[in-house]
Amino acid sequence: MENSTQAPSLGPEKPTFGIADIVVLVIYFVFVFVVGIWSSVRASRGTVGGYFLAGKTMTWWPIGASLMSSNVGSTLFVGMASSGASGGLAVGGFEWNATWVLIALGWIFMPVYIASGVITMPEYLKKRFGGHRIQMYMSVLSLLLYILTKISTDIYAGALFIQVSLGWDIYLSTIILVVVTAIYTIAGGLTAVIYTDTLQAAIIVIGALTLTFISFHKIGWYPGLEQKYMEAIPKVIIPNTTCHLPRNDAFHIIRDPITGDLPWPGLIFGVTILSIFAWCNDQIMVQRSLAAKNLSHAKGGSILAGYLKLLPIFFVLMPGMISRALYPDEIGCVDPKECMMYCGSEQGCANIAYPKLVITLLPVGLKGLMIAVIMAALMSSLTSIFNSASTIFTLDIWVFFRKHAKESELMIVGRVFTAVLVVISIAWIPVIRATSSGIIDYVQSINSYLTPPLTAIFILAIFFKRVNEQGAFWALISGLLIGLIRMVMDFVYGQPKCGQLDNRPSIVKDVHYLYFTIILFGLTIIICTVISLCTPAIPEEQLASLTWWTRRDPNQNIICQTSSSQDASELTTNGSQLEQEPENVIPETQDVVSPIQVQKEGHVAPSFPWWKKLCYWFCGISMQPEVQMTEEQKQNLQKKLTSIKEEPFWRNVCNINAVIVLAINIFLWGYYA
Numbered sequence: 299m300e301n302s303t304q305a306p307s308l309g310p311e312k313p314t315f316g317i318a319d320i321v322v323l324v325i326y327f328v329f330v331f332v333v334g335i336w337s338s339v340r341a342s343r344g345t346v347g348g349y350f351l352a353g354k355t356m357t358w359w360p361i362g363a364s365l366m367s368s369n370v371g372s373t374l375f376v377g378m379a380s381s382g383a384s385g386g387l388a389v390g391g392f393e394w395n396a397t398w399v400l401i402a403l404g405w406i407f408m409p410v411y412i413a414s415g416v417i418t419m420p421e422y423l424k425k426r427f428g429g430h431r432i433q434m435y436m437s438v439l440s441l442l443l444y445i446l447t448k449i450s451t452d453i454y455a456g457a458l459f460i461q462v463s464l465g466w467d468i469y470l471s472t473i474i475l476v477v478v479t480a481i482y483t484i485a486g487g488l489t490a491v492i493y494t495d496t497l498q499a500a501i502i503v504i505g506a507l508t509l510t511f512i513s514f515h516k517i518g519w520y521p522g523l524e525q526k527y528m529e530a531i532p533k534v535i536i537p538n539t540t541c542h543l544p545r546n547d548a549f550h551i552i553r554d555p556i557t558g559d560l561p562w563p564g565l566i567f568g569v570t571i572l573s574i575f576a577w578c579n580d581q582i583m584v585q586r587s588l589a590a591k592n593l594s595h596a597k598g599g600s601i602l603a604g605y606l607k608l609l610p611i612f613f614v615l616m617p618g619m620i621s622r623a624l625y626p627d628e629i630g631c632v633d634p635k636e637c638m639m640y641c642g643s644e645q646g647c648a649n650i651a652y653p654k655l656v657i658t659l660l661p662v663g664l665k666g667l668m669i670a671v672i673m674a675a676l677m678s679s680l681t682s683i684f685n686s687a688s689t690i691f692t693l694d695i696w697v698f699f700r701k702h703a704k705e706s707e708l709m710i711v712g713r714v715f716t717a718v719l720v721v722i723s724i725a726w727i728p729v730i731r732a733t734s735s736g737i738i739d740y741v742q743s744i745n746s747y748l749t750p751p752l753t754a755i756f757i758l759a760i761f762f763k764r765v766n767e768q769g770a771f772w773a774l775i776s777g778l779l780i781g782l783i784r785m786v787m788d789f790v791y792g793q794p795k796c797g798q799l800d801n802r803p804s805i806v807k808d809v810h811y812l813y814f815t816i817i818l819f820g821l822t823i824i825i826c827t828v829i830s831l832c833t834p835a836i837p838e839e840q841l842a843s844l845t846w847w848t849r850r851d852p853n854q855n856i857i858c859q860t861s862s863s864q865d866a867s868e869l870t871t872n873g874s875q876l877e878q879e880p881e882n883v884i885p886e887t888q889d890v891v892s893p894i895q896v897q898k899e900g901h902v903a904p905s906f907p908w909w910k911k912l913c914y915w916f917c918g919i920s921m922q923p924e925v926q927m928t929e930e931q932k933q934n935l936q937k938k939l940t941s942i943k944e945e946p947f948w949r950n951v952c953n954i955n956a957v958i959v960l961a962i963n964i965f966l967w968g969y970y971a
Contacts, residue, residue, distance in 0.1 A: 362602025
């Protein structure tokens, strides 16, 4: 098999990787590493709340930037550009749908999550329904999804970009990126992740818009794209087929409900179901909002992320379409031999659409900037996955088996599990190299088979007080079995290649995966509701602060209640004290003071050798005597941490901006429909 970097189309046109590019990359890596270490040093890393929730001190702008950069990984740059090159604008509906769901996160889900005092999403389900079955189900499934649909595809996409752009060895480049990413993630926890994500978000937006401007200038702006994309037909085609032709509806998001590659009912309703899980129920995204100092900042972060999610269709998807228009033979190839020659894959070369633009259009210096952009996207996505996965493993799985684990033990376990994920990530490289096309479809189809039941249960848990543990658990198991059957059938039969007959069963061929999402979501709701109504209801007093209707219940669950997940919540605040300040004032910041700060006044720290101090610092283990809080102090602190009160002025500011961003979103949907 010929390596993609040796393809004839890429070799002669590839510009020299100059000194200026190397300087830009070095500056980028140094800057990111400095920001990561700085944020690690200033972070409260010695408590569960400090490490996993950044001490609940985050303001709206780093939360919004982190939400955006955590989602815009290298998979988006490679996968969305590939989908744009192959099918046009429709996949952009995934991005614009996110704006609506982000508003739902801030206004509907976060008030319940904050009031309930949870750290993880499995913990919320445990508190809401009781027992451990549902908590363990979601914990294990979330970790599997992170490996199958996030870590693997992000590493593949980032490694592909680096290989095509620089010719670096795919293993060496990936290992370097993953290890550098893991260092500040393990050391600094969520604080380091969010601050580095904020830097990465700025780099991503600036760099991607630069390439967008240059590529649009090259093709003759939007009119030129409309004309040349529809004419982008490769010279070598497969006779008696139409797969080499651009879609007639390429410049429309709303497509035929029967023949469309992304039918509009699926794009509007099916994608919404997937997006609710991704943005409102998935630990990766919710954890950033849980780190907010109050509800107004969580809403502000959702609004900023909503604005930023309007952009990828312009700086990722449309450049992918431009790449096909400029290089139809390479990016639009359909003949397996031609595709093998150009990119080393018989399935097609749309995945190299974005790196193709970078290596052919950008001058020396800017090329280094764009490579830094892709590295930023990869690193920000991986840091978010590593941190959230270690949070779930530590507080939902480890605490289940080690109910009385000390806080220092949890700090070490969280960091060790992150290191384990790094090893798994590197081990995945040989496997994911076989994934050569349709990254976005692959990710979304896997999610459509496994996540709709969880979306249904979260919505029922928040809005329908009558649902209970029996109904939720058996609905999840039923939904999982149905989803796995469809997923296995998809992988067994596979997508027919160009010119082949489609002999797949009707359930696979005729039921789009987005339609299947809607069906699976509806079945889960029916099963959960029926079983719940046939079994005893959860007592009303046990639902305090756990549903939309009881979020302001004065009888909120207190942190000292006995259960393993609540014990974990106790560790969140056991060694922390909040300073008094006016509630929910956005411009100000409020730190959760660590025990070390309290103890400096009355205790002398024991002496340790320098190597032990360094090890303790890296692992976030306190070298100070532990200070215990009284039960009254714990309860007062818990009330502050679970408060969802907002100052009227900032509540109105958030509401107005939510209306504005949704109005812009509606206009864009209508314009490109």
